[in-house]
Amino acid sequence: MPVNAGDTAWILVSSALVMLMTPGVALFYGGMVRRKNVLSTIMMSFVCLGLVGLLWVLYGYSLSFGSDNGGFIGGLNFIGLMGVGQEPSSVYASTVPHLAFMIFQAMFAIITVALITGAIVERVKFGALLIFATLWLTVVYSPVAHWVWGSGGWLASLGTLDFAGGTVVHINAGVSALALVLLLGKRRGFPSEPMEPNNIPMVVLGAGLLWFGWFGFNAGSSLASDGLAASAFVATNTAAAAAAFTWMIVSWLHRRPTVLGTVTGAVAGLVAITPAAGFVPPLAGIPIGMVAALVCYYSMVLLKTKLGFDDSLDVFAVHGVGGIWGALATGIFASLAVNAAGADGWLLGNGIQLLKQLAGVVSVAAYAFVATWILGKLVDVTIGLRVGQTEETVGLDISQHGERAYGGLLR
Amino acid sequence: MKKIEAIIREERLEAVKKALEENSYFGMTVSQVSGRGKQKGIPLQWRVGEYRVDLLPKLKIELVVLDEDVPTAVNAIVRNARTGEIGDGKIFVLPVESVVRVRTGDRDENAI
Numbered sequence: 001m002p003v004n005a006g007d008t009a010w011i012l013v014s015s016a017l018v019m020l021m022t023p024g025v026a027l028f029y030g031g032m033v034r035r036k037n038v039l040s041t042i043m044m045s046f047v048c049l050g051l052v053g054l055l056w057v058l059y060g061y062s063l064s065f066g067s068d069n070g071g072f073i074g075g076l077n078f079i080g081l082m083g084v085g086q087e088p089s090s091v092y093a094s095t096v097p098h099l100a101f102m103i104f105q106a107m108f109a110i111i112t113v114a115l116i117t118g119a120i121v122e123r124v125k126f127g128a129l130l131i132f133a134t135l136w137l138t139v140v141y142s143p144v145a146h147w148v149w150g151s152g153g154w155l156a157s158l159g160t161l162d163f164a165g166g167t168v169v170h171i172n173a174g175v176s177a178l179a180l181v182l183l184l185g186k187r188r189g190f191p192s193e194p195m196e197p198n199n200i201p202m203v204v205l206g207a208g209l210l211w212f213g214w215f216g217f218n219a220g221s222s223l224a225s226d227g228l229a230a231s232a233f234v235a236t237n238t239a240a241a242a243a244a245f246t247w248m249i250v251s252w253l254h255r256r257p258t259v260l261g262t263v264t265g266a267v268a269g270l271v272a273i274t275p276a277a278g279f280v281p282p283l284a285g286i287p288i289g290m291v292a293a294l295v296c297y298y299s300m301v302l303l304k305t306k307l308g309f310d311d312s313l314d315v316f317a318v319h320g321v322g323g324i325w326g327a328l329a330t331g332i333f334a335s336l337a338v339n340a341a342g343a344d345g346w347l348l349g350n351g352i353q354l355l356k357q358l359a360g361v362v363s364v365a366a367y368a369f370v371a372t373w374i375l376g377k378l379v380d381v382t383i384g385l386r387v388g389q390t391e392e393t394v395g396l397d398i399s400q401h402g403e404r405a406y407g408g409l410l411r
Numbered sequence: 412m413k414k415i416e417a418i419i420r421e422e423r424l425e426a427v428k429k430a431l432e433e434n435s436y437f438g439m440t441v442s443q444v445s446g447r448g449k450q451k452g453i454p455l456q457w458r459v460g461e462y463r464v465d466l467l468p469k470l471k472i473e474l475v476v477l478d479e480d481v482p483t484a485v486n487a488i489v490r491n492a493r494t495g496e497i498g499d500g501k502i503f504v505l506p507v508e509s510v511v512r513v514r515t516g517d518r519d520e521n522a523i
Contacts, residue, residue: 194462196455251456258456300459314458 014220021213028206036395063142068152118313119177166275174320242289243269331357
């Protein structure tokens with residue numbers, strides 16, 4: 001098919017929107033840590049633009065979207081972008097240049113790795129993180145993206161729906177984060193000492209950039225400038241609104257309507273609508289968002305307060321749990337009237353779709369957990385995942401990067 | 412010569428400053444400090460749950476006055492810093508051995 005100008009413009013803009021989400025995550029996470037670790041936290045996300053941005057064009061894209069090998073992983077035919085050019089691919093997004101589809105996908109890989117880092121901030125060794133990120137992109141992200149989105153991927157063939165990455169991005173990142181938390185252990189002083197966010201306005205700025213960029217993430221996943229993109233756009237905004245408002249009410253019932261809670265709710269809603277955005281009617285965003293806020297809130301209470309896991313910035317509670325809910329919600333609310341390439345969900349009498357969604361959740365979660373645990377262990381026994389006691393006490397900004405965020409006695 | 416160190420509520424600074432000025436005490440150093448006394452702390456919220464901040468923000472005023480001026484200055488501070496609620500602060504009075512004005516080299520009483 002020839003290149004379509006409107007579709008190409010939208011995919012390139014969407015790629016840029018999704019790119020902006022990674023600095024968004026950097027600020028979102030950076031504001032929530034103690035001030036001695038703010039740069040280190042920002043760097044862990046930002047460096048993914050540098051690292052994964054390279055790995056993706058060199059071989060990551062090929063492992064995800066190259067010719068199928070048993071439904072599990074892509075082949076090496078696109079290695080170094082071989083054969084990925086200005087003409088559309090015959091398989092993926094056939095109205096935009098193959099390069100545009102490739103770079104759109106690159107931004108997803110980049111942010112997925114960045115998301116994981118929130119669980120391990122304030123104590124992970126920077127060099128170890130880079131090695132882990134490289135291994136993880138190769139062994140976890142690339143195959144899982146192939147299962148779900150690759151032509152011939154086994155979950156795609158099964159009929160599991162994931163519009164923009166509920167399983168590939170969010171369940172994948174959330175569950176992997178949990179595995180790393182178990183390997184790495186708690187921060188010194190957790191939970192007896194309060195670890196106060198250093199800059200909540202920065203968290204809000206980050207959340208704002210995430211919400212903005214998510215329009216590219218979800219509406220861009222239509223891969224065309226069409227009605228489906230508009231439908232996904234509205235579903236996305238509606239879910240974010242419903243979840244932000246719900247979280248605000250829940251924190252208000254506890255004591256006060258917190259800013260940190262409200263923006264966290266927005267992100268939880270965006271996570272949950274991700275797999276569903278282009279398969280469900282836009283107003284399904286309301287129940288999807290509301291339930292997302294509730295399940296993420298109470299998972300956080302359970303994991304952090306009751307069980308004492310130091311998933312520092314709640315990556316599993318928001319992305320893992322929110323992603324699982326979103327994947328299942330897709331199987332409940334999906335409608336062929338919205339997207340003929342999708343399916344009807346449980347509410348429209350197709351209960352089997354919910355089981356297909358469950359298959360996606362269980363397989364991706366199990367694979368991500370086991371593979372991440374093994375990769376993390378490998379890095380831990382070779383170079384060590386965690387910084388030394390003094391480095392942790394001094395803070396990672398100085399001990400890992402030789403910089404401080406708010407330096408200088410003079411104004 | 413005595414140094415008066417007064418820990419006061421942030422919102423009482425302007426009144427205290429004005430009262431000291433009216434008694435011709437112009438010089439002072441003010442710093443932002445954190446501390447605790449009987450007021451204990453306040454609860455703040457995380458995404459879920461809450462934590463206690465037990466060091467609260469206060470201001471510390473430091474000024475050096477002649478021995479005979481101590482009662483006037485201290486009274487001016489007390490009258491204007493007091494709200495009657497827990498957390499109004501404390502005043503310490505310390506002896507000062509010597510004072511030098513950097514610009515002129517003036518010493519002690521001449522430098523206050």
